[in-house]
Amino acid sequence: MDTTDQPPLLERLFAESAGDLARYFTRRHGVSAIVQDLVQETFLQMARGLKEGRQLKCARGYLFGIARHLSQAAWERKSREVVVPFDTVAAVADARTPVTVKDDRVDAARETIAALAPLQREVLELRFSQGLSYAEIAEALGIPVGTVRSRLHNAVAAVRERLETNP
Numbered sequence: 228m229d230t231t232d233q234p235p236l237l238e239r240l241f242a243e244s245a246g247d248l249a250r251y252f253t254r255r256h257g258v259s260a261i262v263q264d265l266v267q268e269t270f271l272q273m274a275r276g277l278k279e280g281r282q283l284k285c286a287r288g289y290l291f292g293i294a295r296h297l298s299q300a301a302w303e304r305k306s307r308e309v310v311v312p313f314d315t316v317a318a319v320a321d322a323r324t325p326v327t328v329k330d331d332r333v334d335a336a337r338e339t340i341a342a343l344a345p346l347q348r349e350v351l352e353l354r355f356s357q358g359l360s361y362a363e364i365a366e367a368l369g370i371p372v373g374t375v376r377s378r379l380h381n382a383v384a385a386v387r388e389r390l391e392t393n394p
Contacts, residue, residue: 288366
């Protein structure tokens with residue numbers, strides 16, 4: 228098979244993940260010009276890593292790891308800007324999960340997720356909002372897959388318990 232017919236890894240990743248990265252950054256930084264800058268910088272850093280010969284076990288996970296670090300750096304640089312936290316993202320339309328009815332359960336779920344420990348909340352978001360696999364999350368956060376599983380399990384259990392006790 229002629230490999231010249233296959234798009235390069237970076238082009239394939241851009242086609243598959245640019246929208247997900249934009250949503251990821253939007254959830255952390257709100258709707259602003261910084262989102263597109265962060266998406267572009269993520270792919271630039273990925274390209275540099277590939278050019279330097281970095282071997283990737285999980286390209287998408289590595290990409291979101293870069294995004295995570297860029298997001299944290301942007302928060303530090305832009306500490307005076309208004310940031311829209313994960314729990315108040317109702318205004319951001321996600322084509323995969325259209326919301327047509329808002330009720331008290333949605334607000335309770337947002338409040339519950341916002342109350343989670345930051346590491347649990349991040350694993351929950353990467354899994355359910357971004358659709359990353361356990362291996363991709365592990366690569367993005369630099370933690371073992373077992374830790375991803377336990378954090379996700381604990382986060383889901385905490386959300387379920389709070390929503391069941393406070394319907």
